[in-house]
Amino acid sequence: MRKLATISMALIVAGGVMIAAPATAAPTISNGVACKKSGATISQSGFKYKCGTNPLSTSKKLTWLSIDCLTSANAYLKAAKDAADITIKLAAQIPVIDLGITNEKADLALTQAKLTETQTKLTETAAKLAAAKLDVEKKSLTAAVASWTAAVRAYTSKINAITLSIKKLESSRSTATTQPALLKADIANTKENAKLICSKGF
Numbered sequence: 001m002r003k004l005a006t007i008s009m010a011l012i013v014a015g016g017v018m019i020a021a022p023a024t025a026a027p028t029i030s031n032g033v034a035c036k037k038s039g040a041t042i043s044q045s046g047f048k049y050k051c052g053t054n055p056l057s058t059s060k061k062l063t064w065l066s067i068d069c070l071t072s073a074n075a076y077l078k079a080a081k082d083a084a085d086i087t088i089k090l091a092a093q094i095p096v097i098d099l100g101i102t103n104e105k106a107d108l109a110l111t112q113a114k115l116t117e118t119q120t121k122l123t124e125t126a127a128k129l130a131a132a133k134l135d136v137e138k139k140s141l142t143a144a145v146a147s148w149t150a151a152v153r154a155y156t157s158k159i160n161a162i163t164l165s166i167k168k169l170e171s172s173r174s175t176a177t178t179q180p181a182l183l184k185a186d187i188a189n190t191k192e193n194a195k196l197i198c199s200k201g202f
Contacts, residue, residue: 029044029049031064031198034064035063037062038052039051047067049067050064052065054198056191056195065198068197069198072193083183083184090175091180097172108159108166111159115159125144125145125148
């Protein structure tokens with residue numbers, strides 16, 4: 001009887017150990033699991049975790065966060081700040097670009113008027129040259145035609161340059177106007193990806 005009682009006691013003790021063991025086992029580490037020491041790191045199942053506050057949350061509670069989570073979250077925060085700065089700069093550029101377009105268009109109109117006037121002079125001079133009889137007169141008119149022709153080319157070249165400048169300015173304005181919305185969409189996607197990687201239990 002005494003031997004049987006000893007065996008029974010041993011089984012009870014062993015059973016108690018088996019029941020108590022899971023209760024004292026270290027908790028599984030994953031995003032969102034509470035931790036105590038900020039900056040502490042731990043590796044589990046091939047993944048590294050760090051104790052800290054979640055950059056995507058306003059909570060100051062210390063939890064384990066995967067390194068991938070922290071990298072993604074911090075990348076999102078930086079991208080969001082950069083996007084905000086860029087948006088402000090683009091908004092400030094629009095009035096400057098508009099003024100540039102206005103000035104270029106005014107210069108274009110003035111140059112076009114000069115080109116039209118020069119072309120008229122060239123046509124008139126060429127007609128006089130065709131009707132000239134004296135060599136002296138022809139020589140003078142030939143020089144004048146060459147001069148007016150050079151002027152036409154110069155004004156035409158300037159008009160082409162101004163037109164190109166206006167197109168570039170208008171393209172810059174379009175970018176300054178549409179870029180903020182594109183940045184906002186990109187930032188939203190970056191945030192969603194970071195939130196997914198930082199999901200509790202992940």
